[in-house]
Amino acid sequence: MEKFEISKDEWIAIGSISAFSLLLIILLPKIMNSQWFTSLVPPLQYLIYNIGFILLTIIIFGVPISYTLKQDINLWTTIKSGFSSWLIFTFILDLWQPPFAFGPTGEYLINTPESLIGTSVDYMLGWVYMRLFPINGIIFTIPIIGRLSLLFILVYFITPVIAALVVALLLKPKIFAKLLNKS
Numbered sequence: 001m002e003k004f005e006i007s008k009d010e011w012i013a014i015g016s017i018s019a020f021s022l023l024l025i026i027l028l029p030k031i032m033n034s035q036w037f038t039s040l041v042p043p044l045q046y047l048i049y050n051i052g053f054i055l056l057t058i059i060i061f062g063v064p065i066s067y068t069l070k071q072d073i074n075l076w077t078t079i080k081s082g083f084s085s086w087l088i089f090t091f092i093l094d095l096w097q098p099p100f101a102f103g104p105t106g107e108y109l110i111n112t113p114e115s116l117i118g119t120s121v122d123y124m125l126g127w128v129y130m131r132l133f134p135i136n137g138i139i140f141t142i143p144i145i146g147r148l149s150l151l152f153i154l155v156y157f158i159t160p161v162i163a164a165l166v167v168a169l170l171l172k173p174k175i176f177a178k179l180l181n182k183s
Contacts, residue, residue: 006073013075018059024052032116042127045118050090057089058082084167090121091163095156102126102156105139106149125155 031037032049040048062082066073069081101123103109110117117123129135129151138150 010073010075014059014063014073014078017055021052021055021059025056028052032119038118040118042118042124045116046121046124049116049119054086057086061085080170084170087163087167087170092160094121095125095160100156102149102152104146104148104152106136106151122155125159126151129154 028049037045037048058079059082062078062080062085063073065081065085066077070077100109101117101120110123118127133154135150135154139147140150140153141147
């Protein structure tokens with residue numbers, strides 16, 4: 001087995017990011033039901049609630065991917081790979097897991113702030129899309145599928161495609177292909 005080198009600075013950076021992310025996760029129960037937190041807009045709720053999980057995902061998945069790709073642990077490759085993993089898990093896989101924030105016709109399925117709905121990726125994305133584009137009430141009738149709102153299409157179909165493209169661009173096609181060939 002080949003021995004790999006990792007610099008002291010990289011160990012310190014990886015350890016610091018891990019410790020910081022765990023501290024943020026430990027603090028979640030203190031802030032998640034506070035009046036201050038529930039009064040925030042969904043993108044801020046999402047970011048504050050998930051920043052510890054995002055950083056932890058970057059380390060947990062970025063380190064092995066960096067080693068697989070470079071036969072060494074490179075901090076920049078770790079961050080890019082870990083961020084790509086987070087994008088895949090959040091903006092592709094998590095979007096398709098129940099409970100959904102929006103129904104097919106764009107109605108809110110969960111609308112109680114106590115449920116931490118503002119911290120979900122689909123609710124946050126829906127909130128952003130409704131603020132950026134005049135999409136409320138736009139409904140399409142698609143044969144076989146039925147009625148779908150533009151909001152539902154943007155959140156649950158277009159966003160995962162955009163996330164997959166961002167991941168491919170982050171990893172670069174050559175690296176993306178190399179990673180797929182190793183598995």
